[in-house]
Amino acid sequence: MFKELDPLLHSQLRLAVVSILITAEEADFVYLREKTGSTAGNLSVQLDKLYEAGYIDIEKGYSGKRPKTTCRITAKGRNAFENYIEALKSYF
Amino acid sequence: MFKELDPLLHSQLRLAVVSILITAEEADFVYLREKTGSTAGNLSVQLDKLYEAGYIDIEKGYSGKRPKTTCRITAKGRNAFENYIEALKSYF
DNA sequence: ATACTTTGGTTTATATTTTAAACTTATTTA
DNA sequence: TAAATAAGTTTAAAATATAAACCAAAGTAT
Numbered sequence: 001m002f003k004e005l006d007p008l009l010h011s012q013l014r015l016a017v018v019s020i021l022i023t024a025e026e027a028d029f030v031y032l033r034e035k036t037g038s039t040a041g042n043l044s045v046q047l048d049k050l051y052e053a054g055y056i057d058i059e060k061g062y063s064g065k066r067p068k069t070t071c072r073i074t075a076k077g078r079n080a081f082e083n084y085i086e087a088l089k090s091y092f
Numbered sequence: 093m094f095k096e097l098d099p100l101l102h103s104q105l106r107l108a109v110v111s112i113l114i115t116a117e118e119a120d121f122v123y124l125r126e127k128t129g130s131t132a133g134n135l136s137v138q139l140d141k142l143y144e145a146g147y148i149d150i151e152k153g154y155s156g157k158r159p160k161t162t163c164r165i166t167a168k169g170r171n172a173f174e175n176y177i178e179a180l181k182s183y184f
Numbered sequence: 185a186t187a188c189t190t191t192g193g194t195t196t197a198t199a200t201t202t203t204a205a206a207c208t209t210a211t212t213t214a
Numbered sequence: 215t216a217a218a219t220a221a222g223t224t225t226a227a228a229a230t231a232t233a234a235a236c237c238a239a240a241g242t243a244t
Contacts, residue, residue: 001127001128001129002104002108002111002127002128002129004104005104007201010102010104011201011202012094012096012097012102013202013203015183016094016183019094019183019184029221029222030220030221033221035093035094036093036094037093037094038203039203039204039205040220040221040222040223041203041204041205041206041222041223041224041225042202042203042204043222044221044222044223044224045201045202045203045223045224046202048223049201060222065210065211066210066211066220066221067209067210067220067221067222068221069221069222085184088180091107091108091111092111092177099229099230103230103231104231105231105232121192121193122191122192122193125192125193130232131232131233131234132192132193132194133193133194133195133196133232133233133234133235134231134232134233135193136192136193136194136195137194137195137230137231137232138231140194141230152193157239157240158191158192158239158240159191159192159193159238159239160192161192161193
């Protein structure tokens with residue numbers, strides 16, 4: 001009847017992040033914070049979770065002298081996102 | 093960019109309940125528990141929340157001598173469900 | 185009759201999650 | 215050189231979800 005909704009994606013902020021990364025293919029911390037309207041702290045925690053799940057890759061480097069965290073979706077993340085959309089359909 | 097997802101509906105169990113009520117227009121506790129696969133305790137709590145939000149009506153009566161809790165969607169609940177679907181679209 | 189089980193729930197407690205506040209380190213700017 | 219800003223991280227508090235324990239009434243077996 002109702003399919004399970006991947007709890008990692010069933011979160012407004014994490015879903016927004018993955019949604020951005022699906023089309024952008026690369027986005028940095030500041031961009032994600034602005035587009036999602038989240039606080040840095042919350043974003044930091046949620047990015048970690050997506051990373052731990054293997055849904056995104058995180059690259060910590062520098063832009064000039066300032067730190068720059070860049071995120072990309074992984075194949076696993078892309079797949080999870082598609083499954084999530086499919087599962088959602090069972091509710092509508 | 094991303095629309096807010098009504099936290100009351102952004103919950104697997106509550107979404108399933110509302111989803112059922114949208115089409116069934118009436119469903120009792122046992123039916124909801126079976127269809128959603130939830131435990132009675134969890135369902136009881138989540139039904140209360142939907143009721144408190146004015147998304148569903150709850151009628152406590154009897155079927156013969158056994159208690160029978162019947163739920164129905166309200167106009168407010170139906171509206172919230174439609175808004176939720178609309179909001180979700182901003183993530184896809 | 186009386187013990188045990190089942191039904192239909194509710195309440196309470198625990199675990200998980202989310203979120204924001206506080207902190208860190210480095211960099212500009214006044 | 216002091217104060218502000220940037221880019222995060224860590225921590226701690228608040229909110230949520232979930233299950234376990236409980237309750238009352240009815241049915242069943244002894």
